[in-house]
Amino acid sequence: MDFDLLYLVLLGSVLLIFYKLTAQKKKFQHKNQLPSPPSLPIIGHFHLLKQPLGQTLTNLSAKYGPIYFLRLGSRPALVLSDRSVIEECFSKNDIVFSNRPLLPSRKFTSYNFVTISAPYGNFWRNLRRFTALEIFSAKRLQMSSNVRAEELRIMIKHLFERSLKGAKEVDVRAFLYVLDFNIIMRMVAGNRCIEKEKIDTDEAKAKMDELTRIFRPDITSALGDYFPFLRWLSYFGVERKLVKLHKKRDAFTQRLVDAHRNSKKPSSVDDIEIKGAVVDVMLKLQESEPEFYTDNVIKGFMQAMLMAGTHTTVMTMTSAISELISHPEVLKKAREEIDNVVGQSRILNDADLPKLAYLHCILNETLRLNFLSVLPPRESSEDCNIAGYHIPQGTQLLVNISAVHTDPDVYSEPKMFKPERFQDITEEKGGCKFMSFGVGRRICPGASLAMRVMELSLGTLIQCFEWENAEDVSVGATETPVKIIFRPREELVKVLDQL
């Protein structure tokens, strides 16, 4: 009897799913039918999404065109792989596609969607306004420039002292993680993750391993996000892991909030400007707007900065260093530019960056070819029209930026690493040509901070050291270790000695 009931429930669920999927397909067949690969029952096109995702989507667009439809379990998705279609989409439907999908599993890591990854609306707009004014404005970035300079000086001094004891290889990624976590932590909470005396200790390594694990951006989704009938299964798998992870993030940031709340509060805005940590600014605002700046909003924002602001810059810098090792002529040209602008009697600083155009081009070219292939998904908040196709509300949008970044109609010799192409500024600013920081209203708010951190660190490493590849560097493979021997440049030894 019980077995019959179970059988009926299962049969009913399968029929319901079929009905829903057919209804969804009909919705899309509304007017002009979007091109789409053949799909399988229930999973739709899920089985087609092989890694690397950008390449898979590009291969599909070779067959189905610059705009096509995929069904990912219960979620309809639209893939755009061509510059002009992406431009059309965002010039007409920027607001419609300013939503991020409400994936059920993300609820656990976002205090129920009260972080910067919230859907488009008042809450998100207010938080973005806060970031633009209080964190990433030119004035705030200027104020935090001493933090970046100090942290970099500590790491460069450390490299120099290490090299005096005998040139040893440096794990570039581990080195950059300490640097970038310390910078972002000082901006967020006013203190370092790793004290300078401890940089090379086992204790510091263990701490960095833990921090990079806890604050790795949430890019994997649970199966239950796409197959609601599997949610109970993913609850015991991915979702349980996410809940555990979230508890760790929450405990880490709650400790920081409590410490700042209990310490001597900033008495005025001037005092905040001296202390400057994001948590102090947000706690001060909590006094006047407690309903908006709740503890969860503050913690969620601190977590977003630690997640979005560390791995991204570390991965990009590691790729840039790999590219420069493989292209010594580019490294030489960058060093000549720095020597011409800065000289050899001091180390470069934030004020030099606008004059180091070639360094800027190297980072843009690295971003174009490496790091991100598909933008974090968006979701349409209402029906709209793109390239003559009707797109219903609730459609996920996958923007395949790697297809545009390697399109020979957009970039000549697209597979070549040629920073010079960015010397013409329109390469960077020209519509949806360069999209490493995203597009439209959801574009990365930390882009100028990221560029400053990366230009300053990469530029200083180029200026102060000769680089030698300690082993075969595999360019573009972001997970392989990059080991470099940094030898102080003779011309800079005197300056390095005084750090």
Ligand code: HEM
């Ligand atoms: C190389 C460095 C970085 C790259 C390539 C990068 C790239 C991106 C991209 C592609 C997006 C999604 C944009 C879209 O959907 O159109 C994004 C969002 C975001 N980034 Fe960055 N980012 C970097 C560094 C940073 C830094 C340093 C911070 C802050 C400390 C930051 C904070 C954020 C935040 C908060 C969002 C979410 C914005 C929203 O949904 O409203 N990013 N970033």
